[in-house]
Amino acid sequence: MPAPRTVLLTGAAGGLGTLMRGLLPAYGYDLRLFDAVPVEGEPYAITADLADTDALREAVRGVDAVLHLAGISLESTFEKILNANIVGTHNLYEAARAEGVARIVNASSNHAVGRTPRPADGEPLVPVATPHRPDTFYGLSKCFGEDLAQLYWDKHRMQTVSVRIGSCFEEPTTVRMLSLWMSPADGARLFHAALTAEGVGHTVVYGSSANTRLWWDLSPARALGYAPQDDSEPFAAKLIAEQGELEPDNPDHAAIGGQWVSSPPLWPR
Ligand code: NAI
Numbered sequence: 251m252p253a254p255r256t257v258l259l260t261g262a263a264g265g266l267g268t269l270m271r272g273l274l275p276a277y278g279y280d281l282r283l284f285d286a287v288p289v290e291g292e293p294y295a296i297t298a299d300l301a302d303t304d305a306l307r308e309a310v311r312g313v314d315a316v317l318h319l320a321g322i323s324l325e326s327t328f329e330k331i332l333n334a335n336i337v338g339t340h341n342l343y344e345a346a347r348a349e350g351v352a353r354i355v356n357a358s359s360n361h362a363v364g365r366t367p368r369p370a371d372g373e374p375l376v377p378v379a380t381p382h383r384p385d386t387f388y389g390l391s392k393c394f395g396e397d398l399a400q401l402y403w404d405k406h407r408m409q410t411v412s413v414r415i416g417s418c419f420e421e422p423t424t425v426r427m428l429s430l431w432m433s434p435a436d437g438a439r440l441f442h443a444a445l446t447a448e449g450v451g452h453t454v455v456y457g458s459s460a461n462t463r464l465w466w467d468l469s470p471a472r473a474l475g476y477a478p479q480d481d482s483e484p485f486a487a488k489l490i491a492e493q494g495e496l497e498p499d500n501p502d503h504a505a506i507g508g509q510w511v512s513s514p515p516l517w518p519r
Pocket residue numbers: 260261262263264265266267284285286287298299300301318319320321322323324333334338357358359360414415416417418419
């Protein structure tokens with residue numbers, strides 16, 4: 251497909267949205283911003299909820315692609331997750347289909363496969379084809395998003411790259427994150443690759459930097475043209491000194507989702 255220029259960024263006021271607002275324009279994108287809350291310093295951003303189907307139709311009209319980050323990003327009640335992440339993502343796909351948008355890059359999460367055991371030293375990396383094993387209602391909603399994307403490719407020929415993001419923050423803050431961390435700069439590299447690669451149909455990739463302690467297979471992301479430049483290892487010594495190594499017998503250390511398996515952080519609203 252021709253390189254997209256105008257991209258709707260949903261979730262533009264959030265943590266990742268704010269990082270991408272800073273980084274993606276350098277790749278030549280003209281970002282249209284959308285969030286349920288106002289985007290600071292951006293008077294032209296669209297302030298609307300994913301429940302507002304009219305606002306979504308207008309928001310996607312004329313864009314080349316969507317980078318869909320909006321939604322509840324932690325665990326919550328099933329009802330709240332249902333409305334924001336499941337119904338909301340369906341509303342976005344319907345609006346994009348009706349307006350002929352060719353591609354969506356969809357923020358999935360490691361928590362779609364959060365109950366998958368993390369590989370021990372020397373064991374094979376977790377492939378993208380591993381079965382869904384959500385650790386939360388939140389992770390379940392990300393499984394739905396991936397399946398929705400597959401349906402819209404099979405039925406409507408709308409392309410999606412679903413990125414199972416690890417932990418995209420300025421720095422890793424836990425020992426677990428040493429394996430899952432995606433630097434913001436690598437995040438922008440991966441989203442750019444996902445927006446521009448040819449022939450993606452519906453492709454699922456893991457989203458992280460090229461971490462020394464990687465748990466999962468980055469080759470599907472690399473096949474899109476993603477060339478990660480960062481590695482969490484420079485943060486390892488300090489985090490391990492503070493928190494200790496991950497222990498094989500600790501259930502909170504045993505799976506990709508880490509502590510989310512037993513006590514996920516809760517959405518504040
Ligand atoms: P965040 O919570 O900081 O931002 C989410 C944004 O979505 C917020 O600005 C919020 O106002 C907006 N939003 C929530 N519900 C909405 C609705 N119904 N309608 C319109 N806007 C709504 O989350 P963050 O960290 O920026 O994550 C962005 C996306 O990436 C989320 O979908 C999250 O699940 C996913 N993700 C993020 C990871 C990370 O490391 N930051 C890891 C894995 C997935």
